[in-house]
Amino acid sequence: MSPRRAPALAPLLVLLLVWLAPPARAEIEIQEVTSPGGITAWLYEEHTIPMLALEARFLGGAALDPEGKAGAAALMAGLLEEGSGSRDAVAFAEAREAQAAQFGFSASRDDISVSAHVLSEGRDESLALFRDALVAPRFDPAAFARVKAQLAASVAAGAEDPGTIARQAFYARVAPEGHPYGRPDDGTPETVAALTPEDVTAAHAATMVRDRLQVAVVGDITAAELGPLLDRIFGDLPESGPPLPPKGEPVLAGSLEVIELDTPQSTVVFGQRGLPRDDPDFIPAFVLDHILGGGGFGSRLTTEVREKRGLTYGIYTYLFTGDFGEIWIGSFSSANAVAAQAIDIVREEWARMAGEGVSAEELAAAKRYLTGAWPLRFDGNGQIAYLLLGLQAAGLDREYVNRRNDLVEAVSLEDVNRVAHRLLDPDALTFVVVGRPEALGSTN
Amino acid sequence: MRQTAAALCLLALLPATPRAAAGAEDGISEFTLENGLRGVVIEDHRAPVVTQMVWYRVGAADSPPGQSGIAHFLEHLMFKATDTLADGEFSRIVAENGGDENAFTTPDTTAYFQRIAADRLDLMMGMEADRMTGLAPGAEGVLSERDVVMEERRQVVESSPDGPFFEARNAALYLNHPYRNPVIGWPQEIAAYDAEKAMGFYRAHYAPNNAILVVAGDVTPEAVEAMARKHFGPLPANPAIAPRSRPQEPPPIAARRVAFDDPRVSTPLISRLYLAPNRRPGDQAMAAACEVMTELLGGSGITSVMGRALELGDGIAVGAGASYSSTSLDPRSISLWVAPKPGIPLETAEEALDALLASFIAEGPDPASLERTRKRIRAAEIYELDSQNARANRIGSALASGLTLEDVEAWPGLLQAVTAEDVQACARMVFRPEASVTALMTRTPAPEVTQ
Numbered sequence: 001m002s003p004r005r006a007p008a009l010a011p012l013l014v015l016l017l018v019w020l021a022p023p024a025r026a027e028i029e030i031q032e033v034t035s036p037g038g039i040t041a042w043l044y045e046e047h048t049i050p051m052l053a054l055e056a057r058f059l060g061g062a063a064l065d066p067e068g069k070a071g072a073a074a075l076m077a078g079l080l081e082e083g084s085g086s087r088d089a090v091a092f093a094e095a096r097e098a099q100a101a102q103f104g105f106s107a108s109r110d111d112i113s114v115s116a117h118v119l120s121e122g123r124d125e126s127l128a129l130f131r132d133a134l135v136a137p138r139f140d141p142a143a144f145a146r147v148k149a150q151l152a153a154s155v156a157a158g159a160e161d162p163g164t165i166a167r168q169a170f171y172a173r174v175a176p177e178g179h180p181y182g183r184p185d186d187g188t189p190e191t192v193a194a195l196t197p198e199d200v201t202a203a204h205a206a207t208m209v210r211d212r213l214q215v216a217v218v219g220d221i222t223a224a225e226l227g228p229l230l231d232r233i234f235g236d237l238p239e240s241g242p243p244l245p246p247k248g249e250p251v252l253a254g255s256l257e258v259i260e261l262d263t264p265q266s267t268v269v270f271g272q273r274g275l276p277r278d279d280p281d282f283i284p285a286f287v288l289d290h291i292l293g294g295g296g297f298g299s300r301l302t303t304e305v306r307e308k309r310g311l312t313y314g315i316y317t318y319l320f321t322g323d324f325g326e327i328w329i330g331s332f333s334s335a336n337a338v339a340a341q342a343i344d345i346v347r348e349e350w351a352r353m354a355g356e357g358v359s360a361e362e363l364a365a366a367k368r369y370l371t372g373a374w375p376l377r378f379d380g381n382g383q384i385a386y387l388l389l390g391l392q393a394a395g396l397d398r399e400y401v402n403r404r405n406d407l408v409e410a411v412s413l414e415d416v417n418r419v420a421h422r423l424l425d426p427d428a429l430t431f432v433v434v435g436r437p438e439a440l441g442s443t444n
Numbered sequence: 445m446r447q448t449a450a451a452l453c454l455l456a457l458l459p460a461t462p463r464a465a466a467g468a469e470d471g472i473s474e475f476t477l478e479n480g481l482r483g484v485v486i487e488d489h490r491a492p493v494v495t496q497m498v499w500y501r502v503g504a505a506d507s508p509p510g511q512s513g514i515a516h517f518l519e520h521l522m523f524k525a526t527d528t529l530a531d532g533e534f535s536r537i538v539a540e541n542g543g544d545e546n547a548f549t550t551p552d553t554t555a556y557f558q559r560i561a562a563d564r565l566d567l568m569m570g571m572e573a574d575r576m577t578g579l580a581p582g583a584e585g586v587l588s589e590r591d592v593v594m595e596e597r598r599q600v601v602e603s604s605p606d607g608p609f610f611e612a613r614n615a616a617l618y619l620n621h622p623y624r625n626p627v628i629g630w631p632q633e634i635a636a637y638d639a640e641k642a643m644g645f646y647r648a649h650y651a652p653n654n655a656i657l658v659v660a661g662d663v664t665p666e667a668v669e670a671m672a673r674k675h676f677g678p679l680p681a682n683p684a685i686a687p688r689s690r691p692q693e694p695p696p697i698a699a700r701r702v703a704f705d706d707p708r709v710s711t712p713l714i715s716r717l718y719l720a721p722n723r724r725p726g727d728q729a730m731a732a733a734c735e736v737m738t739e740l741l742g743g744s745g746i747t748s749v750m751g752r753a754l755e756l757g758d759g760i761a762v763g764a765g766a767s768y769s770s771t772s773l774d775p776r777s778i779s780l781w782v783a784p785k786p787g788i789p790l791e792t793a794e795e796a797l798d799a800l801l802a803s804f805i806a807e808g809p810d811p812a813s814l815e816r817t818r819k820r821i822r823a824a825e826i827y828e829l830d831s832q833n834a835r836a837n838r839i840g841s842a843l844a845s846g847l848t849l850e851d852v853e854a855w856p857g858l859l860q861a862v863t864a865e866d867v868q869a870c871a872r873m874v875f876r877p878e879a880s881v882t883a884l885m886t887r888t889p890a891p892e893v894t895q
Contacts, residue, residue: 046490048490049826049829049830050826051826051827051830053830089746089756090746090747090752090756093744093745093746093747094747094816097744097747097816097819097820098816098819100819100820100822100823100824102827117827119823119826142756142757146755146756146759149762149785149786150762150763153710153711153762153763153783156710156711157710157711159710160604160605160708160709160710161603161604162603163603262707263602263603264598264602264603265595265598265599265602265603267603295539297523297532297535297536297539298532298535298536298539303532306592307531307532307588308588309588309591310587310588310589310590310591310592310595311591311595312592312595313592313593313595313596313598313599313600314599333595333598333599333603334595335594335595335598365536365539365540368539368540368541368542369539369540369541369542370542371542372540372541372542372543372560372561373542373543373544374542375491375492375493375542375561376493376542376543376544376559376560376561378491378493379488379490379491379493379559379661379832380830380831380832381830382830382831383831
């Protein structure tokens with residue numbers, strides 16, 4: 001209970017850690033397995049524990065929800081486990097429990113994520129069930145009504161939650177007109193209420209397609225065994241779907257928007273332009289962000305806002321690199337009486353770093369952490385599979401795992417400070433504040 | 445006051461004899477130093493990584509009256525200055541060695557941990573030993589950290605209606621036991637924290653004879669014990685630390701009800717909390733039965749008893765479930781919750797819940813469901829081997845809650861041995877109205893507009 005540090009933007013932060021996570025000293029050998037049917041997966045064999053973890057994603061996700069149908073992909077993902085093939089929802093759940101398999105299905109703005117953790121004993125039977133969920137979901141009326149009511153309840157709760165309100169309002173403000181990042185992934189109370197079984201069937205056809213599939217497998221399985229299994233799991237999905245949305249440039253006016261909500265604390269989301277994962281300056285920017293606000297304790301923002309002044313429980317920044325756009329985003333919560341002061345400090349620190357850059361000591365400390373922490377991410381099958389999928393999502397190659405620390409080590413003080421001057425833009429820093437902040441009013 | 449060279453030499457001569465734990469999980473061993481520090485080593489050689497945890501046998505429920513949450517406040521202060529390190533230096537050193545760290549407080553325990561490259565364990569252990577008895581936070585840092593905890597309370601508890609609701613519910617269940625107080629503390633008592641209170645609590649509870657070191661990862665038991673002897677061995681035991689004895693619950697005689705409303709509630713909720721047995725040293729069978737019962741009743745979504753009856757078909761609920769934390773120093777609770785569908789009153793949900801419990805007590809579990817539950821529990825133990833942190837957590841929390849390693853090892857077998865009759869016996873014992881609180885959360889009605 002009550003952990004000392006609570007990431008304010010937990011779901012996004014997890015994604016980010018995967019993309020930006022630091023590399024290993026120990027050589028990790030990742031194989032690429034291509035099935036007879038042409039499906040490829042990254043595989044890391046680990047036979048110590050009789051289980052495997054499979055993580056996969058279908059690029060697109062909620063970004064493919066048609067206009068007015070926000071929440072369709074989320075509802076579809078929630079229904080994959082609710083009956084498929086010859087089994088209704090209960091029969092499917094009982095069969096999965098009998099195999100002691102653990103499945104996960106979810107939709108985000110960028111993808112549909114699917115996950116299976118299965119025991120070696122009964123592995124093929126477990127993965128046959130997983131296949132049924134992906135390929136042959138029934139979307140039975142009873143299950144549809146039940147899961148839709150759950151999604152509606154969750155969306156209604158989000159509409160009262162300051163963090164959710166702030167995040168959604170921020171993205172709505174900065175996403176270009178009509179871009180899917182501007183709408184909530186899970187939909188609004190109105191769009192969810194209007195969803196029909198046909199919408200869910202359409203979302204399945206649009207998102208769960210083979211040519212947007214990425215797969216990572218870690219655990220007790222060989223490459224020879226995995227190949228044919230990939231075809232059995234994914235082979236019956238359609239080849240392709242409708243076009244993906246274009247990437248969007250965020251619109252950042254340097255504004256501050258206050259959304260009045262009766263809470264004792266103001267929740268603040270802020271951001272400026274980010275940069276794509278394949279930008280040559282990405283690694284220096286990642287190191288820079290670590291020093292600014294990405295690194296938690298020891299970062300400049302945590303030191304100034306939390307440690308020195310006690311104005312927040314946690315403040316974070318990170319480089320969000322989505323498939324359809326990038327942004328440099330951050331968040332914190334402060335008592336209404338001091339939120340304005342905390343915002344001033346964020347602006348000052350942003351400007352100070354843009355002007356002065358970082359010191360050699362700060363850079364050295366950041367590199368020591370980032371390179372040292374990389375191997376920590378390789379100590380569990382589930383964790384490694386998730387990491388490998390993140391690397392694929394970022395468009396990196398298998399050898400990146402072993403090269404990544406060298407890339408961080410190669411970042412010079414000149415690189416970081418050049419990137420600080422080039423990218424950090426205090427005037428464009430845009431804020432959304434949810435609460436009753438004192439002495440703070442909206443600007444346009 | 446802290447370590448002396450002479451003590452170090454003397455202790456170094458003592459033989460290192462880590463004991464392999466009898467039976468159960470492979471690669472787990474334990475040792476005890478002369479000053480009372482317990483050590484547990486969990487070998488996992490898959491990656492050159494180690495998790496170090498230091499558990500103190502003190503938690504939120506040990507806070508003195510009027511100082512609720514002081515254990516958690518002290519947890520924050522443990523990252524401040526010591527006799528040898530300046531403010532922030534602990535975290536800086538962990539980070540510069542590529543480690544991740546954090547800490548947490550529960551009603552019964554306080555734990556600190558780092559995940560780091562295995563060859564940095566010695567450095568980390570030295571720093572944990574340093575702050576075990578050498579904490580010396582400056583006055584200014586204490587006050588700003590108090591503000592941080594207040595912000596934490598606002599963010600974690602007060603920013604949603606659920607936080608205050610569950611606090612009100614818990615406070616109504618326990619009439620006398622300090623489990624009634626929130627781990628983070630009541631706001632007016634947080635506001636009154638000072639260095640003296642925190643350091644008084646620290647001196648009373650932080651000592652090697654009140655701590656358990658758990659190291660999981662790419663290490664050997666011999667090396668860990670030698671390291672522990674070097675760093676923790678010189679610290680003096682605190683003879684004033686006695687087994688914990690907190691105010692206990694009187695025999696329950698009155699069912700309690702809590703009505704809570706908040707304008708932010710989007711889905712009304714009924715939450716029922718019953719006093720329940722805990723795992724006790726050498727006496728875990730009833731807790732095992734209750735663990736299996738809770739899983740069967742509401743631990744697996746639509747295949748659980750509550751899911752089938754309340755969510756499927758014409759069920760009245762959007763969601764329903766049950767949870768139980770059996771690992772605690774004193775008896776705690778089993779919690780049940782039902783979120784009715786829009787338009788269904790909470791009273792209807794409560795009637796449905798009570799009818800379901802009555803028939804479960806009368807009929808007991810379905811044998812096929814019991815078998816699936818057993819299998820799921822067994823499999824969870826295999827999946828858990830994949831996570832160093834989860835293993836260290838499970839063992840550390842058990843030991844810090846008064847159990848022994850033998851109890852930890854016996855637990856999986858006890859869970860598998862639970863019969864339908866055992867499940868029914870737990871249900872009969874626990875589901876008594878007089879041992880419960882029924883808490884209703886509703887949305888505050890909008891004020892009527894008069895013209």
